[in-house]
Amino acid sequence: MKQLIVAIVAALAPAVVWSAPYELVIRGGRVLDPETGLDATMNVGINQGRIARISAEPLTGTRTIDAKGLVVAPGFIDLHQHGQDEVSGVLKAFDGVTSGLEMEIGVPDVKEFLTRKSGHSLINYGTTASHAAARAAAFGSPLAGDDLIPQSGHATNDPATPEQVRQMQSRLNSEIDAGALGIGMGIQYVPGATRQEIIHIFQSAASRNVPVFTHIRSVGRKEPGSSIESVSEVIGAAAVTGAPLQIVHINSTCLADVSDCLAMVAGAKARGLDVTAEAYPYIAGMTSINSALFNPGWQEKFGIGYNSLMLPETGERLTQARFDELHASPKSQGVVLFVNRQEVVDGVIANPLTSIASDGEVGHPRNAGTYSMILARYVRELRTISLIDAIRKMSLMPAQRLEKATVSARRKGRIQEGADADIVVFDLATVKDRATYEKPNERSTGMKFVVVNGTVLIDKGALVPGVLPGKGIVSNDQ
Ligand SMILES: [Zn+2]
Structure with a gap:
């Protein structure tokens, strides 16, 4: 019975x-x-x-x-993971990252990227469409090899014609069709892009209802070209186009003015704009020494000298002569920049507006340690973030950022x-x-x-x- x-x-x-x-x-x-x-x-x-x-x-x-x-x-969702190699995948997994996406800049060829990673990745992956790559192609000098960002030159420093902007928009559209989750815009790496071009690219994102992820145009206090001006530019572009916006690594592009930058993000949100920001918990950044980020004036912008630059492979601190040699070389070279202060970083990480994203690539400890550092330093030691808020910053907030681009993100960042x-x-x-x-x-x-x-x-x-x-x-x- x-x-x-x-x-x-x-x-x-x-x-x-x-x-x-x-x-x-x-x-x-x-x-x-x-x-x-x-x-x-x-x-x-x-x-x-x-x-x-x-x-x-x-x-x-x-x-x-x-x-x-x-x-x-x-599992933690890292929306700013440049290193998509096997070594990085293992480091991310040990740091609790179950999804690592290249959103700041975007890969140059979305279809090739998704095909190459399919069946070969420890953790989940994804990408934006790359404005920098679309711009380089429109200028007739497509990105070389594995480069994500172009070397400083005509394709980065010159304004585009209206026809070139149309070519970029067309390419970005087909990259979204191929699966890109938004448009990545490293504006500081393409300083020739006019404000008008930026608005046109934001319009492309808005028309597809996908977010723009952006490394803003400039950094520091000197006007024109301050961090505040640069945040104003992208919030303005989001406001007039309707594109959702994530300002990446607001810690390193706003530096000592990051409280004011975050207040601008809060103000934009309070007025109904979909604007978010992310940060990583380290005082140093890392980028290519051959990029337009090191166009003349960089020392004044960042408030640093040659000695604040370090080669990740050897720990060598640079001199002017060594900088000039590497900057002029056609070979891409990563460099670590000590630009920030610990109290600034600690403040931005604890701010409820920021999600966590590592900006990870081989050569910088953030590739391996970002998420465990949030738990160890900020939750356990400093006690400036509660455990559930830390989990929110590392999983739910990044999932929500992706939800307009893909309904599948509603199944991420949750234990439900x-x-x-x-x-x-x-x-x-x-x-x-x-x-x-x-x-x-x-x-x-x-x-x-x-x-x-x-x-x-x-x-x-x-x-x-x-x-x-x-x-x-x-x-x-x-
Ligand atoms: Zn960046």
Whole structure:
């Protein structure tokens, strides 16, 4: 009789086949979801890459992870990850990043990027369409090799003709068709772009309802060309076109004026504009020494000298002669710039308006340590951010930033039934970044388990060999 009842119940309600085990159960962790405010001891059941059940009742799994004493949170989403190589993928995973996207600049060829990464990525990936690449192509000098940003020259420093702007718009449109999640604009890398060109490119993003991610035109206090002017330009372009806007690494492009820059973002939001900002928790930046960022006047803008520049490979601090040699070379060379003060960085990271994004690439410790540093320094040591707000800055806020470009982002950045099973399980007492400027490739520690699309890729703190569960995150229009 009992068996018969079970059979009838199972037949009538196949959605509640309670006896079936889940593929994976994360048992007894402190489960956090920043959207609903959930912060409780729960069991999480995972099937077919999604969170199928969250319950205080015991769940049966083909495999069960014991998360007692550990935090269970949505995997971190890094919207500013230049390094899309294998080394970076591993470093990101150990830092709790389950999605790493190239949004600031964008790759030069979206279709090629998505094809190359498909089936070969530890973590989820995606990209914007590149304004810089579209501009270089319109000037007849397409980007070389793996370069994301052009070398300083005609294609970066000269204004475009109306026909060239139309060519850029046409290319950016087809890149969005190919799956790009927005338009990346490194305006400081193409100083020849007029305000008019910028507005036209914002119009392209608005017409497709995808966000613009931008490294603003300039930095510092000197007018014209201050950080404040540069923030005004992009908020103005967002206001008149309707394009959603994310100002990237507001820490390093606003420096000592970052409170005023964030007040401008708050003001824009208060007036109904979709404007957001992100930051990374390091005092140094990194970029190409051959780029237009080092056009004449850079020392005054950044308030630094040659000695504040460091080669990541050797730790060599530059002199004028060495700078001139490297800047003039046709070979692209990364350089670390010590531009910011720790108290400025600490303020911007704790501000509720900023999400966290690493600006990661090999050679800078932010590639490996950004997210663990947020947990170790700001949550555990300084106590300037609560744990759930830190999780919000690293998962929910970046997911929400992507939602206009792709409905699939509504399943990211959440521990909810139906969400993608991108999950981190970590020990808040020990999680720690270990990468330094001298040793930028040191893995973070404390991530006990990292799950991407339901597949465990860090298991008891060790990388699982042979799994590549990362998937492309692409625009609705693809
Ligand atoms: Zn940048």
